[in-house]
Amino acid sequence: MARVFSGIQPTGDLHLGNYLGAVRRWAAEQHEHDAIHCVVDLHALTIPRDPAELRAKTNEVTLLLVAAGLDPQAMILFAQSHVPEHTELAWVMECTASHGELSRMVQFKEKSKQAAHVSAGLFTYPALQAADVLLYDTEEVPVGDDQRQHIELARDLAERFNGRYGPTFVVPKHTIPPVGARIMDLQEPTKKMSKSLDSPQGTILVLDDPKAIERKIKRAVTDSDGEVRYDITEKPGLANLLSILAAVTDEQPEAVAEKYTQYGPLKADAAAAVVEALRPLQERYAELAADPGAADAILRTGAEKARAIATPKMAQVRDAVGLTSRH
Numbered sequence: 396m397a398r399v400f401s402g403i404q405p406t407g408d409l410h411l412g413n414y415l416g417a418v419r420r421w422a423a424e425q426h427e428h429d430a431i432h433c434v435v436d437l438h439a440l441t442i443p444r445d446p447a448e449l450r451a452k453t454n455e456v457t458l459l460l461v462a463a464g465l466d467p468q469a470m471i472l473f474a475q476s477h478v479p480e481h482t483e484l485a486w487v488m489e490c491t492a493s494h495g496e497l498s499r500m501v502q503f504k505e506k507s508k509q510a511a512h513v514s515a516g517l518f519t520y521p522a523l524q525a526a527d528v529l530l531y532d533t534e535e536v537p538v539g540d541d542q543r544q545h546i547e548l549a550r551d552l553a554e555r556f557n558g559r560y561g562p563t564f565v566v567p568k569h570t571i572p573p574v575g576a577r578i579m580d581l582q583e584p585t586k587k588m589s590k591s592l593d594s595p596q597g598t599i600l601v602l603d604d605p606k607a608i609e610r611k612i613k614r615a616v617t618d619s620d621g622e623v624r625y626d627i628t629e630k631p632g633l634a635n636l637l638s639i640l641a642a643v644t645d646e647q648p649e650a651v652a653e654k655y656t657q658y659g660p661l662k663a664d665a666a667a668a669v670v671e672a673l674r675p676l677q678e679r680y681a682e683l684a685a686d687p688g689a690a691d692a693i694l695r696t697g698a699e700k701a702r703a704i705a706t707p708k709m710a711q712v713r714d715a716v717g718l719t720s721r722h
């Protein structure tokens with residue numbers, strides 16, 4: 396079975412983009428793969444966070460992943476900071492990446508424009524992400540489209556390292572879902588739905604109640620020409636609604652467009668489909684959240700299983716680069 400690794404930041408409320416672009420697939424494919432998924436709490440530190448909120452969100456995201464269908468008995472689910480080999484390998488990756496290639500990362504350029512304080516961690520974060528992936532001999536990284544460039548960097552770093560020090564890392568490839576890879580904000584449909592965009596009316600949270608989902612989709616920005624057609628450039632708002640409905644119903648957006656002549660019924664069906672798709676997750680989350688120790692227990696077991704892979708891999712890396720043995 397192919398080894399699969401992917402992570403999610405505990406930086407805010409999980410939204411429909413995270414669910415359709417990543418998490419839903421992680422759950423659907425966990426039994427076909429050797430699956431490892433990680434709550435990347437160290438990535439969250441690139442921007443200053445309230446400590447209590449970061450702790451709470453780490454637990455919440457963990458339980459949401461389980462509520463979405465991940466089975467911590469069958470796969471590995473852990474928090475990045477619980478496995479110190481991630482930061483150790485990140486340093487080696489920072490020394491493998493060039494300043495130029497990190498400067499070309501689109502996400503850094505965008506985030507550094509918005510941030511009042513641009514931390515060095517925000518700049519080097521793709522090196523930590525490469526470490527996350529390479530530490531587990533990952534073959535496939537299932538992510539949304541926004542992560543494509545970072546995974547390509549991880550491939551380059553693996554190849555460069557292997558070229559310098561001999562075969563050490565598996566060179567991973569990203570797998571992007573055919574539909575739902577880039578869910579856009581409902582109010583600003585040229586920007587991706589994101590935890591950090593701070594667009595409450597444009598973001599559907601996986602824990603939103605049905606009324607909120609219906610309201611947000613009903614008020615989603617579209618256009619005034621009234622023609623239902625899938626056209627990302629000319630009609631980004633409508634294309635986004637078609638993509639959402641298509642992703643939830645496992646169809647192609649173009650095929651969904653052919654069923655409608657008006658925006659109203661399309662919006663109503665998209666809202667109903669999203670409400671139904673999220674209902675099981677919301678019910679399961681309510682059960683899990685009733686146990687205050689649930690997330691801790693899951694993450695503790697997950698970290699033990701992750702370290703069993705990460706520790707020997709890091710020893711191999713240390714040896715390859717010429718660091719002397721600790722023992």
Ligand code: AQP
Binds near residue numbers: 415502
């Ligand atoms: N809009 C999206 N559509 C499809 N997939 C998405 N992902 C994120 N947004 C979308 C995928 O979800 C996984 C977790 O990503 P993340 O934790 O980086 O989520 P985020 O909402 O993107 O978080 P932030 O804090 O707002 O960060 P940035 O600034 O990165 O957007 C990934 O597989 C991602 O592809």
